Each structure stands twice: as C-alpha cells, then as structure tokens.
C-alpha cells in the first residue's frame with residue numbers, strides 16, 4: 547500500500563492549517579454504513595482527528611446512511627465499535643447534537659432544500675437509467691460518466707418518477723484546497739446535471755452531503771483525493787441553495803495498492819475489525835494509518851490522545 551505525502555508537503559500543509567481556520571471551527575468524519583471500515587478510513591480518521599486536536603477544531607460524527615437500500619445497521623454499529631477501539635471520540639454532544647448524526651430520519655432538511663430548488667425551477671424529473679447514461683458515454687472508461695441532459699427539457703411529469711436532477715449552468719467553480727491549492731472545475735462538463743434523488747427515491751451522496759455540511763456548519767472538509775473532483779459541483783449546488791460561506795477543503799492522499807487501486811472491503815481488503823481481532827491495539831492501528839497517510843516516518847504506536855503531535 548502506498549501514499550504520496552512527502553515531509554515537505556506535510557510541513558506546507560501544517561503552515562496553511564495554522565492560518566486558514568477561525569479560532570473555533572468544525573470538521574466531520576462521515577463514513578457510509580455500507581461496509582466495514584478499512585485502512586483508508588483509518589487514514590482519513592487520523593487526518594480528521596489529528597488536525598482537529600492540533601488546530602483547535604471539533605469533530606462531528608455523521609454516519610452517511612442516505613442510501614437506505616445499501617446502508618446496514620450492522621455496519622453502523624461496527625463503525626462505532628471501531629472508533630471506540632481507536633479511542634476516537636467525536637464532539638457531537640458538546641456541539642448540541644446527538645452522539646451520532648445520521649441522514650435517515652432527516653427527510654425534512656433534504657425536502658426543504660429540494661423545495662428551494664424546485665421553487666426556482668432548478669429541478670427536473672429524469673427517467674434515464676444508469677445503464678442508458680453509461681451507453682451514451684463517448685469518452686474512455688477512466689473518465690467520469692457525464693449526464694448529457696436528455697430529460698432536461700422534456701418536461702417529464704414529477705409524478706412519473708421520484709428521480710430529480712438539478713440544472714447546473716456551465717460555470718467555472720474555483721476553490722482553494724489546503725493541499726492542492728487553487729482548483730478550477732466546470733461541473734457541467736465533468737458530470738452534467740446532478741442527480742439529487744434517484745429513481746428509488748433515495749437522496750444522493752452529492753445532495754445530502756451539501757445540505758448536511760451547510761446545516762452542520764462545517765468549516766473544514768477533510769477527505770481523500772477521490773472526492774476532489776466532486777468539490778466544484780458541491781459548491782455549485784451550495785451556491786444554488788444561496789449559501790455564501792463554503793467550507794474550506796483538504797483532500798489528502800488515498801492509501802492505494804501498489805498498482806494504484808483503491809482499497810475496498812468488497813475487494814477483500816483487510817478491515818479494521820479483523821486487525822483488532824488479530825490482536826492489534828488502537829494505538830498500533832492509528833500509528834500505522836498515520837505512517838501510511840504520510841504523517842509520521844515509521845508505523846510506531848500512536849495513542850489517540852497524542853494525535854496532535856503529528857503536526858508539531
């Protein structure tokens with residue numbers, strides 16, 4: 547497994563973190579309960595908690611179970627067990643939230659945002675299936691599928707399907723990522739009109755995460771490089787929801803296999819629970835993850851209470 551953060555990158559990032567944030571600020575750890583946590587999640591958790599503890603932030607735990615067809619209670623419980631073993635405690639209660647935030651049961655927040663977009667005619671019903679959209683792609687398999695706008699002006703009746711897309715004008719969205727620097731993205735060219743709700747009526751990740759990061763007043767989003775390309779569209783959506791102050795982002799290197807493949811539980815990569823059952827301590831796991839994430843030079847043990855030292 548490899549990562550790509552050099553010592554110089556880490557120092558530069560520390561310097562930016564020291565000046566980029568307000569005195570009190572919030573970040574979040576936001577796993578989806580669709581599988582067991584693996585090493586990639588541990589690396590993300592080390593970034594989230596070490597940065598929060600070193601630079602005066604709070605961490606919200608939000609289990610992203612927007613997709614009721616794939617979310618499982620056993621994985622939700624496993625996430626909480628893994629975090630307790632790692633000694634990673636979120637600050638939800640101190641911020642006046644339930645110990646674990648979830649998306650299921652928060653319909654009213656998403657419906658309000660949906661209504662806001664509907665009122666301004668930004669939403670339309672879409673009857674295209676994933677397979678149809680894939681069949682329309684002209685670019686290579688390594689390029690993200692772009693929705694060509696087939697249903698945009700068809701006036702598909704809302705009663706026909708719960709699937710909704712939001713019209714994204716062809717705008718260039720610019721943001722300054724703490725690690726990657728200034729980024730310019732044109733979401734309409736990358737992905738086309740975004741799906742807000744799928745044909746099963748499930749809210750999509752892109753929509754739910756925007757609504758939640760705004761209402762939970764997240765100042766800093768810390769996540770892996772695989773979501774860098776999603777940031778522009780999330781900001782464009784947030785702006786359509788009339789939000790002017792957007793979170794800062796930090797996209798960290800992903801831990802991958804030597805051939806560049808992402809880690810995934812479904813591909814048989816070792817889960818944290820397996821290592822725990824094999825006798826690893828939480829401190830060993832955190833130390834290993836910090837090393838893989840490029841935050842310490844060796845995989846030496848790192849107890850949760852000492853995470854802030856990664857930034858000293």
Ligand code: GLU
Nearest residue numbers: 576577578610755769773
């Ligand atoms: N829930 C998303 C995931 O598990 C992460 C969301 C985010 O950090 O924006 O991949």
